[in-house]
Amino acid sequence: METFTYYPGCTLRTKAKDLDVYARSSAQALGIKLEEPADWQCCGGAYTTAKDEIATKLSAVRTLNAAKELGRPLVTVCSACHNVIKQTNYDISNDEDMAAKVNNYLGLAEPYSGETTVYHYLELLRDVIGFDELAKKVTNPLKGKKIAAYYGCLLLRPSKAMAMDDPENPTIMENFIKAIGAEPVIYAQRNECCGGYITLEDKSQAAKRSNAVMNSAKDQGADMVITACPLCLYNLKKNSEVDLPVYYFTELLAEALGLKEASNE
Numbered sequence: 001m002e003t004f005t006y007y008p009g010c011t012l013r014t015k016a017k018d019l020d021v022y023a024r025s026s027a028q029a030l031g032i033k034l035e036e037p038a039d040w041q042c043c044g045g046a047y048t049t050a051k052d053e054i055a056t057k058l059s060a061v062r063t064l065n066a067a068k069e070l071g072r073p074l075v076t077v078c079s080a081c082h083n084v085i086k087q088t089n090y091d092i093s094n095d096e097d098m099a100a101k102v103n104n105y106l107g108l109a110e111p112y113s114g115e116t117t118v119y120h121y122l123e124l125l126r127d128v129i130g131f132d133e134l135a136k137k138v139t140n141p142l143k144g145k146k147i148a149a150y151y152g153c154l155l156l157r158p159s160k161a162m163a164m165d166d167p168e169n170p171t172i173m174e175n176f177i178k179a180i181g182a183e184p185v186i187y188a189q190r191n192e193c194c195g196g197y198i199t200l201e202d203k204s205q206a207a208k209r210s211n212a213v214m215n216s217a218k219d220q221g222a223d224m225v226i227t228a229c230p231l232c233l234y235n236l237k238k239n240s241e242v243d244l245p246v247y248y249f250t251e252l253l254a255e256a257l258g259l260k261e262a263s264n265e
Helices: 017-029 055-070 079-094 096-106 121-129 131-137 172-179 203-219 230-239 249-256 260-264
Strands: 002-007 032-035 074-076 118-120 146-150 183-185 224-227 246-248
Touching (some): 017 032, 017 121, 017 249, 032 121, 079 096, 079 230, 118 121, 121 131, 121 172, 121 249, 172 183, 203 224, 203 230, 246 249, 249 260
Parallel strands (some): 074 118, 146 183, 146 224
8 A cells, every 4th residue: 555645634534524534535546545744833824925034834835845845656545735735836946045044044964955745635546546446446336416616716726836727727636526336527617716715704796706607617517516615615605695515626526536434434
């Protein structure tokens, strides 16, 4: 069984523990062991682009360096955490001044220079396990279900740093949906912001944006929506008035692998 360093992030360890459980149990069934680094910290939840702002990037670098020291790739499951960690890794790799400041501050035994490979859990399924292999492991295919993938803002952008998929016409989540036996639904709002980051400041705008996403999916015949961001999951459920269920992708993965009931015990 191959072992990967695993960063669950704060939300999946507190308000959304079941999503973390689904991720772990599914990985194990697929021959992957997920192991958290010791004493990981919150990534900050949003990436600061200011060149002179170093402190907010240190926890991400500590996690990246922990994976490097273990000689393993790093896997994330929350798109917000993934965005912060992947952008930090990209900038450390490409900005010598930033790398020098970070390493001077941390005082690591060996400087960190972006050596760690970072996977989102979806990339782990696509690039390491393979969607064809995943499909072979499915025991409870979601046949007849029409599922709309919601990418949101953070999974694909900025595209140069994230390098996951085509930011305008992605396929990774649709191919995941096919692998678990369901039918993907393509709709206009799948890459647009749901308003999650402004839900406390401007609830009406968050509701407007989440309703636009959900109506777009429903108009194209979706039975449900899946997302890879806990904040988007919360916002689409809380602020949308559209009668359409929203799930985290790891929940449907566990269901397709026949693990959902066992994970909840």
